[in-house]
Amino acid sequence: MKNLLVLFFIFVSTINISIGAKEVKITVTPSDAKIFIDGNYVADGVTTATIRKKEGFIVVKFVKEGYVTLETKVFYTDNRSAVSFTLRRDAFQDISVASGLVNKYFTVKVDPALYKMENGKRNSEMAWKMIHQIILNYFDEIQTTDMASGFIQTPWMYKSFPDAERQVRTRVSVKESNLGGDLTFQIKVSSEVAPIFAAQKDESFQEINRILKELEPLISEFQARLGKM
Numbered sequence: 001m002k003n004l005l006v007l008f009f010i011f012v013s014t015i016n017i018s019i020g021a022k023e024v025k026i027t028v029t030p031s032d033a034k035i036f037i038d039g040n041y042v043a044d045g046v047t048t049a050t051i052r053k054k055e056g057f058i059v060v061k062f063v064k065e066g067y068v069t070l071e072t073k074v075f076y077t078d079n080r081s082a083v084s085f086t087l088r089r090d091a092f093q094d095i096s097v098a099s100g101l102v103n104k105y106f107t108v109k110v111d112p113a114l115y116k117m118e119n120g121k122r123n124s125e126m127a128w129k130m131i132h133q134i135i136l137n138y139f140d141e142i143q144t145t146d147m148a149s150g151f152i153q154t155p156w157m158y159k160s161f162p163d164a165e166r167q168v169r170t171r172v173s174v175k176e177s178n179l180g181g182d183l184t185f186q187i188k189v190s191s192e193v194a195p196i197f198a199a200q201k202d203e204s205f206q207e208i209n210r211i212l213k214e215l216e217p218l219i220s221e222f223q224a225r226l227g228k229m
Contacts, residue, residue: 021052024074025082026060033064033087051076066093068164091161092168092193096210101219102191103207105175108226110183124176124183128152130226131185135172138218150176159212160196167196169205170215187222189215 028035031045038059042049049058057075067087074083114127128147135142135154143155152174160167168191175186191211198204211219 021050022076024049024051024078024080026074027082027084028062029084029086030064030067033062033067036061036063049074062087066090088163090164092164092166092210095214096168096212097216098209099191099211099216099219100209102189102209102211105186105188106219107177108185108187108222110185110226112183114226115183122183127183127185127226131174131222134218134221134225135174137221138215139172162196165196166193168193168208168212170212172218185222185226187219189219 025046025048026035027046033045034041035043035045035047037047037049039061049060051058051074054076057073059071059073061069061071062085063069064087066089068090070085070087072085110124110127114130115122115124116126117123125147131152132142132145135152139154139157141155142152144151144153146152152172154171154173156169156171158167158169170192171190173188173190177184177186189211191208192205193208194201194204194206
């Protein structure tokens with residue numbers, strides 16, 4: 001008898017939960033955006049979710065590459081039986097391109113026409129002038145230039161994307177080196193992103209494998225104008 005009573009109360013509780021539950025149809029544009037509910041992937045574009053408690057809610061997140069991720073809550077107390085959302089294009093994705101050469105040093109062997117030997121020493125002044133010309137085609141200034149130590153670096157160049165709520169910064173670092181006796185330069189184009197509200201803190205920035213389209217020719221220009229053909 002005791003076991004029967006327990007089963008009865010479980011059955012009644014289940015009925016009450018089912019009666020009190022609320023179903024909400026959720027739709028997102030673009031239709032292939034992924035929908036996550038309470039951290040779990042459920043569908044692309046459209047789904048139906050259940051909110052089981054009158055004082056409860058579900059956390060819904062929409063994700064699609066090239067669009068700003070949207071996360072929101074849908075409450076039981078919302079009288080609507082269907083809700084729809086539209087994702088905003090990510091402006092940074094539209095004006096940037098993926099690159100396997102950002103945030104790492106790549107090597108350019110300098111054309112011998114850009115340096116010469118004088119009294120047993122190499123004079124690389126022409127190569128250095130070329131590097132400065134290339135950089136100043138894209139940056140307003142050069143922060144550090146030390147020919148004696150073989151190092152050049154630009155300041156960070158910042159660009160904000162308010163719609164995407166983030167800020168991107170880019171800079172160039174160049175190190176002179178010698179490989180097999182040839183004049184070479186190790187060049188690094190750094191590209192980092194941070195939430196716009198925390199963009200004043202260096203620790204908020206993280207490397208990203210994308211570069212602004214306006215800066216993309218910088219890498220190939222280093223290779224073409226400095227490199228040995």
